[in-house]
Amino acid sequence: MQIVLCYPVEERHIRLIQAAWPEAEVVDAGQERIAAELPNADIYCGHAKVPVPWSETVSNGRLQWIQSSAAGLDHCLTPEVVASDIPVSSASGVLAKQVADHTMALLAGMLRDLPTFFRAKEKKEFIRRPTRDLFGATVGIVGLGGNGRLLARVLKAFDTKILATDWFPDNPCEFVDEILPADQLDEMLPQVDILILAAPLTDETRGMIGARQLALLPENAVLVNVARGPLVVEEHLADALQSEHLWGAGIDVTEIEPLPEESRLWGLKNLIITPHVGGQRVSRIDDMTRLFCENITRFRAGKPLINLVDKRLGFPAPGVSFDPRQGVS
Numbered sequence: 182m183q184i185v186l187c188y189p190v191e192e193r194h195i196r197l198i199q200a201a202w203p204e205a206e207v208v209d210a211g212q213e214r215i216a217a218e219l220p221n222a223d224i225y226c227g228h229a230k231v232p233v234p235w236s237e238t239v240s241n242g243r244l245q246w247i248q249s250s251a252a253g254l255d256h257c258l259t260p261e262v263v264a265s266d267i268p269v270s271s272a273s274g275v276l277a278k279q280v281a282d283h284t285m286a287l288l289a290g291m292l293r294d295l296p297t298f299f300r301a302k303e304k305k306e307f308i309r310r311p312t313r314d315l316f317g318a319t320v321g322i323v324g325l326g327g328n329g330r331l332l333a334r335v336l337k338a339f340d341t342k343i344l345a346t347d348w349f350p351d352n353p354c355e356f357v358d359e360i361l362p363a364d365q366l367d368e369m370l371p372q373v374d375i376l377i378l379a380a381p382l383t384d385e386t387r388g389m390i391g392a393r394q395l396a397l398l399p400e401n402a403v404l405v406n407v408a409r410g411p412l413v414v415e416e417h418l419a420d421a422l423q424s425e426h427l428w429g430a431g432i433d434v435t436e437i438e439p440l441p442e443e444s445r446l447w448g449l450k451n452l453i454i455t456p457h458v459g460g461q462r463v464s465r466i467d468d469m470t471r472l473f474c475e476n477i478t479r480f481r482a483g484k485p486l487i488n489l490v491d492k493r494l495g496f497p498a499p500g501v502s503f504d505p506r507q508g509v510s
Contacts, residue, residue, distance in 0.1 A: 183208060184477075187215040187227025188250035194470040201477040224248070224480075226473050228256055235259040239267065246480055250469050252276055252328065252460075253409055255382040258495055269490040270476055274327030274503045275468050276460035281331045283459035284377060284407050287431025289315065290453050291403050294429075297450070313403070313428060315339045321346075321373035323366065323389075324380030324408065325354055326496060327488075332377060333357050344369050352499045370397035375405070382409035383495035392417040401428040407459045410434040419445040422452055433459040472503050 182205040184198060190209055199207050210218040215229045220238045226248040238244055239261040247257055247269045254271055262269065290296070292313040301308045316339050322329045325347040333343050333356040343357045346369055350360045361369055366389065370376065376398060380386050390404070391414040398404070404427060406413055415436050421427045429451035435444070438457055446452060462468075476486050488497040 182206065182223050183221055184224045184226065185210050185215070185218045185222035187211060187219075187225070187229050188469060189466060190470065191466070194466060197470055197474055198477070201474040202481065224477075226250060230256070236261050239265050246270070246486075248272075248473055248476055250473075252326070253381055254490060254495055255409065258383075258490075258492060263492045268486060269492060270486045271488045271490055271497055272469060272472060273488045273497050275472050276462075276465065277327040277331040277504075279462040279465070280328045280379075280407055280459045281335050283433060283455070284332055284405055285335065287405050287407070287433065287453055287455070288375065288377075288403065291405070291429040291431045291451075296429075296453060300450070313401075315341070315375075317341065318374040319344065319372055320375045320377065321369050322357070323376070323378050323412075324496075325349070325352070325357065325360065326379065326381070327502060328407070329377075329379040330354050330356075332379060344372060348494055348496075349499055366394065367397060370394055371399060373402065374399065375403045378404075378406040378408045378412050380408050380412060381496040382411055385495075387411050388414050390414065390418070392420065395421040395426065398427065400426055403428050404430040404432075406430070406432045406434055408434065410436040410438065415444070415446060419449060422449045425451070427451070429453070431455075433457055475503065 184205050185208045187210050195207055195209060208218055212231050216231060216233045219225060219233050220241050222244055224246050225244060228249060228251045244267055247267060249257055249271045252271055252273045257269065292315055294312045319342045320336050322332060322345040325345050333354055336343060337356040344359050345357045346361045346363050346366050348363045350362045389412055395417055418430060422430060431453040433455045434457050440446060446454060472487060479486055485501050487501045487503045489500060490496060491498045
């Protein structure tokens with residue numbers, strides 16, 4: 182049994198994984214060796230950011246389970262993997278708390294127009310101008326996975342009305358006032374002051390926010406994307422911001438990362454950009470390793486995996502979830 186890792190573990194994490202399956206060989210491939218090691222894996226845990234031979238790996242018939250070390254699964258849900266019987270589980274929920282923190286930072290920064298005040302500080306100017314409020318706003322959340330549900334809980338404290346779209350609209354969330362099916366996004370957009378994207382990147386969600394959807398948002402709405410950059414057509418977002426149809430936007434992800442120097446987004450004054458750091462936290466690798474070890478125990482015992490993914494949809498179906506501070510729920 183060979184467990185191949187491709188996330189930034191330290192020796193103490195490897196010891197925990199080894200303890201969860203003492204008879205297994207644990208290989209820390211990293212990004213440098215993952216392409217060579219993946220075809221020999223029985224179990225794979227990680228997020229390869231380099232090209233890897235998925236076709237060869239699946240055809241070898243050896244791989245028994247994929248554990249993503251990210252909530253997003255676009256890096257491993259290739260056509261070969263989707264067509265196979267290899268189970269895939271995600272890291273949904275592991276990064277939810279820090280993503281919620283970062284979402285609130287982007288949202289509050291944009292509503293309170295911090296970019297204007299930061300620019301004024303650089304010029305040693307003392308200026309005042311009206312800003313926006315979160316209290317009492319109507320917020321639309323696209324995607325009610327681990328991140329979306331925690332965001333709803335946090336945002337509800339601001340006396341907000343919360344709407345959402347999700348592939349499982351019958352799976353209730355006590356903090357959401359109305360859950361619409363995923364294909365009713367257009368019905369939600371005109372109702373919201375703030376739109377937060379927390380959906381996975383799939384064939385269905387790629388480019389889901391383009392010129393038409395942005396035009397459906399009310400004037401002076403705010404967009405926050407903490408999911409994946411390609412959910413949004415960036416040229417259309419730039420147009421909506423430049424025309425000031427939108428009050429502003431906060432994005433932690435872009436279509437191409439790093440964002441190219443020639444991108445129009447850099448020059449927009451009503452936009453906050455951060456370099457895909459929403460999931461960063463000191464304990465991130467500890468949290469991920471705890472999830473992986475818990476799932477190893479479940480895999481060995483034939484129990485349902487935490488965050489088991491519906492590969493046709495590209496994200497976990499409702500089921501066993503994981504909170505890094507509270508454990509399994």
